[in-house]
Amino acid sequence: MSLLDVTDLEVSFGRHKALRGVSFSLDKGERLGIVGESGAGKSMAAFAIINLISDPGRITGGSVTFDGRRLDTMDTEDLRSIRGDRIAMIFQDPMMTLNPVLTIGEQMTETIHAHRDVTTAEARRIAVEKLDLVAVPSPAARIDNYPHELSGGLRQRVVIAISLLCDPEIIIADEPTTALDVTIQAEIMALLMRLCDESDMGLILITHDLAVVSESCQRLAVMYAGKVIETGPTGAILSAPRHPYTRGLLGALPQMNTRGGLLKQIRGSMPGIGDLPTGCAFHPRCDHAAPECRATIPPLEPVAPGHAAACIRVGEIA
Amino acid sequence: MTDAAPLLSASGVDVRFPMPSHFLQRRKPVLHALRGVDVDIRRGEAFCVVGESGCGKTTLGRVIMGLLNPSAGEIRYEGTRIDTLDEGDRRPFRRKMQMIFQNPYASLNPRMTVRQTLAESLRYLGEGMTGAQVTDKIAETMEAVGASAEWGARMPHEFSGGQRQRISIARALITDPEFIVADEPISALDVSIQAQVLNLLSRARQERGLTYFFITHDLSVVEHFGDRVAVMYLGEVVELSPVSKIFEAPQHPYTRLLLSAIPRIGGNAFRAERAPGEIPTAIDPPKGCAFASRCPLAHDRCRVENPRLKPTPTGTMAACHAIEDVAA
Numbered sequence: 001m002s003l004l005d006v007t008d009l010e011v012s013f014g015r016h017k018a019l020r021g022v023s024f025s026l027d028k029g030e031r032l033g034i035v036g037e038s039g040a041g042k043s044m045a046a047f048a049i050i051n052l053i054s055d056p057g058r059i060t061g062g063s064v065t066f067d068g069r070r071l072d073t074m075d076t077e078d079l080r081s082i083r084g085d086r087i088a089m090i091f092q093d094p095m096m097t098l099n100p101v102l103t104i105g106e107q108m109t110e111t112i113h114a115h116r117d118v119t120t121a122e123a124r125r126i127a128v129e130k131l132d133l134v135a136v137p138s139p140a141a142r143i144d145n146y147p148h149e150l151s152g153g154l155r156q157r158v159v160i161a162i163s164l165l166c167d168p169e170i171i172i173a174d175e176p177t178t179a180l181d182v183t184i185q186a187e188i189m190a191l192l193m194r195l196c197d198e199s200d201m202g203l204i205l206i207t208h209d210l211a212v213v214s215e216s217c218q219r220l221a222v223m224y225a226g227k228v229i230e231t232g233p234t235g236a237i238l239s240a241p242r243h244p245y246t247r248g249l250l251g252a253l254p255q256m257n258t259r260g261g262l263l264k265q266i267r268g269s270m271p272g273i274g275d276l277p278t279g280c281a282f283h284p285r286c287d288h289a290a291p292e293c294r295a296t297i298p299p300l301e302p303v304a305p306g307h308a309a310a311c312i313r314v315g316e317i318a
Numbered sequence: 319m320t321d322a323a324p325l326l327s328a329s330g331v332d333v334r335f336p337m338p339s340h341f342l343q344r345r346k347p348v349l350h351a352l353r354g355v356d357v358d359i360r361r362g363e364a365f366c367v368v369g370e371s372g373c374g375k376t377t378l379g380r381v382i383m384g385l386l387n388p389s390a391g392e393i394r395y396e397g398t399r400i401d402t403l404d405e406g407d408r409r410p411f412r413r414k415m416q417m418i419f420q421n422p423y424a425s426l427n428p429r430m431t432v433r434q435t436l437a438e439s440l441r442y443l444g445e446g447m448t449g450a451q452v453t454d455k456i457a458e459t460m461e462a463v464g465a466s467a468e469w470g471a472r473m474p475h476e477f478s479g480g481q482r483q484r485i486s487i488a489r490a491l492i493t494d495p496e497f498i499v500a501d502e503p504i505s506a507l508d509v510s511i512q513a514q515v516l517n518l519l520s521r522a523r524q525e526r527g528l529t530y531f532f533i534t535h536d537l538s539v540v541e542h543f544g545d546r547v548a549v550m551y552l553g554e555v556v557e558l559s560p561v562s563k564i565f566e567a568p569q570h571p572y573t574r575l576l577l578s579a580i581p582r583i584g585g586n587a588f589r590a591e592r593a594p595g596e597i598p599t600a601i602d603p604p605k606g607c608a609f610a611s612r613c614p615l616a617h618d619r620c621r622v623e624n625p626r627l628k629p630t631p632t633g634t635m636a637a638c639h640a641i642e643d644v645a646a
Contacts, residue, residue: 037508135594151596152371181370182535183595186579189588208509211581215588238583250583252513254542256565262520263513263542269478270508 003028003067003202004049004170010061011041011048016273018044020226021062023300026170029200031193033213033234035249036223037270042206045223046172048072049204050083067169085115088163092175094155098147104131104158105143108165115166130161134191153184160191170202177212189216210249214238219306222246225270225281228300232307242309244286244317280311288317323397324358325529326382326497331355331391333377333553337601349601351377353553355391356627361496364523364530366544366561368537368576372600373550375533379499382531383417384408395497413443416490420502422482426474432485433470436460436492443493455492462525463488463518480511487518491526499531504539516543537580541565549573552600552608555627559634569636572609607639615640 002025011019019041026032036042047053049064051071064071066082074082083089091097099107108127112118118126124143131139134157147155156176163171173192177185193216196203205217213220214234221231222243230243241247251264268285271277277284283293290313300310311317333352339345352374359365367375380386382393384400393401400411419425426435436456440447447455457467463484474482483503490498500519504512520543522528534540540547540561547564549557549572557570568574575595581587595612598604606621607613613620617640625637 037510135591137594151594153594153596157594182537183370183575183579183592186581186587187592187594189581190591193588194591209581210509211583211585214583215581215585235584249509252510253583254513254516254538256541258542262517265513265517266510267514269480269511 001065001068002026005065006045006049006062007065008062009045009048009064009072010059011044011053011057012060013057013273017060018057018226018273019048022048022223022226022228023062024221024228024231026202026204028169029196029202030219031196031203031205031217033205033207033217033220034223035207035210035213035220037208039225039270039272040223041226042223043174044226046089046174046204046206049172050087050089051079052083081115084111084163084168085166086168087170087172088166088168090156090159090163090171090173090176093179094152094159095147097159098155100147103144103146104150108143108162111162111165126165127161130164131158133164133195134158134161136161152180153187156180156184156188157191160188160195164195167199168201170204171196172204172206174206175208176205178207178209185212192216210238210253222249225276226273227281227310229282229311230307230309231300232304236304236307242303242307242314243282243311244288245282246309248285288313324394325361325396326359326531327357327394328378328382329356329391329394331378331381331393332389333374333381333386334389347601350553350603351600352381352388353603355550355553355555357548357555357558359497359529359531361529362527363545364532364543366532366534366540366547367550368534368540368547369550370535370576370597372552372597374553374600375550376501377553378550379417379501379531379533383415383499384411385417409443413493414495415497415499416493416495418483418486418490418498418500418503421506422479422486423474423506425486426482426489428474431471431473432460432465432488435474435485436470436489439489439492459488459492462491462522478511479507480514483507483511483515484518487515487522491522494526495528497529497531499533501533502535503532505534505536519543537577538582549576552598552603554608554624554637556609556638557634557636558627559632559636563632563634567632569630569632569634569641570609570638571613571615571640573636575612607637613640 004026007023008021009019010021022045034042059072105127109123112123112126128139128143136142136157177188217234220234220237221228224245230246241250248266266285279294279296280298283289298310298312300308302308303314331352335349337347337349369375381388388401392399395411437452440452465484504515544561547561548555551572557573568577579587606623607625610616610620619639625639627635627637630636630641
């Protein structure tokens with residue numbers, strides 16, 4: 001059994017399902033990328049793991065098991081001992097995550113005191129140590145800065161330092177570099193990878209960028225309209241994608257070898273949760289759609305060891 | 319395909335914004351958004367400008383379009399100086415030069431139907447068109463961008479991001495422009511939609527012989543779409559090169575840093591850990607080379623004397639004192 005097991009997870013907003021049976025797992029120290037376009041449900045899946053779905057959304061099916069305990073049915077008091085402690089989360093925009101009227105140090109020690117019984121001096125020492133770990137220059141001085149005094153890259157380093165305060169086993173990072181410039185993105189991703197390797201920490205990286213996952217995660221799950229439609233080793237999926245949507249996404253990426261020509265485009269756009277088509281949610285955009293694609297929702301089925309795709313025609317279109 | 323004389327040229331363009339100062343400060347701090355930018359854009363090319371936030375790429379686009387007046391320098395279109403023209407004299411150029419903005423949610427008037435939005439450009443710029451001609455032109459342009467006829471009566475909020483960007487492109491194309499400034503036109507869109515919009519821009523270029531000034535932070539888009547590229551850093555062009563050369567042999571240390579940081583499928587941009595790199599502030603920027611504080615090749619001269627763009631051994635242009643050392 002894995003450290004984290006998400007099985008057939010469903011999240012509903014009234015009649016509409018934002019997640020329609022999502023399954024994935026994460027081993028200790030493993031890095032999993034969850035990729036999808038806006039509205040695919042990737043952030044929803046991240047929030048559902050730590051049971052942070054707010055009204056009117058609810059987890060209406062499936063399970064989340066972390067270290068043998070069910071998180072989806074756990075009460076808030078027990079969840080508090082897991083969130084921010086054993087499973088930490090990093091969000092997209094560091095300016096939104098940090099409290100603008102508290103210093104970095106105040107926000108960090110607040111978190112430590114919430115989870116550990118330590119003295120003020122000890123909390124500050126831990127905070128400086130973590131800032132140093134994420135390579136914030138002169139951490140003992142920076143700790144008394146306010147968030148607006150730091151650059152975007154440093155702010156995201158501070159957010160990562162906060163997530164590390166209680167030495168979590170898993171970090172869930174929701175588009176951690178989307179708001180950053182490309183050189184800063186490379187810094188932050190290299191930092192996250194080092195931290196994971198050093199302390200055998202797991203990472204769930206939520207992103208829209210296949211290249212970022214390719215460079216950082218061992219395994220990949222591609223989401224479309226509230227479902228995982230392909231999952232497996234990152235290299236295997238990116239070199240030989242099986243689901244037509246994954247193929248379409250890869251073909252749509254501009255590259256040197258597409259120079260001067262046109263990109264392969266996927267027609268139309270992803271349906272919203274209120275107007276899903278019958279059967280496979282991708283069939284209206286799919287070049288390989290057959291009549292049976294309109295009738296049945298394809299299950300995620302193995303196509304190679306550890307590699308699964310949710311397409312009934314996967315054998316024929318290979 | 320390209321003529322010798324540039325279609326548009328910007329020379330010595332400076333943009334300075336005075337900043338609010340503290341009452342004890344003698345001198346008002348000044349934000350230098352652009353510092354002596356020279357670019358020539360040839361007819362028919364896709365000229366890309368890349369750089370990170372705050373490098374001045376959008377400001378340059380706005381100056382070219384006349385949405386912002388340069389503090390120094392000049393903009394010429396087919397040899398005519400346009401930055402000093404008054405609105406009436408400028409109008410014929412506004413028809414030839416159009417702009418596509420990054421955020422299709424903010425750039426369309428939420429209270430106008432698509433047809434009203436498109437008709438507005440024609441009413442202002444399409445002198446002497448009859449009602450029937452306007453209707454025909456709208457129908458023709460909507461078809462060209464792949465918008466169905468029934469979109470005309472609908473409001474922007476009824477459309478997805480990709481559809482809105484099609485409408486923005488239709489608004490730009492409807493005056494039959496020659497030159498388009500596209501400011502990050504696909505950055506706000508999902509991958510599968512980006513390809514649709516990029517293809518639309520490629521087709522429009524082929525069919526209409528458009529010249530693009532394409533602003534982006536995404537080098538893979540430059541690779542796919544661009545003919546020449548200017549790399550900007552802190553208000554200056556640091557490298558100017560044909561697209562193929564910049565990917566084969568980047569000359570400026572900043573271009574090298576930028577290229578090494580791009581994630582690619584199967585790449586290793588994240589393997590090497592880097593020290594936090596901070597872009598200096600554009601308020602009273604450093605006297606020497608702006609990149610010196612992050613540059614592995616910086617020496618004493620770089621900190622006191624700002625390098626000018628000059629030819630490199632590979633035939634491109636770069637602004638770097640250390641370039642001879644790089645080439646060696």
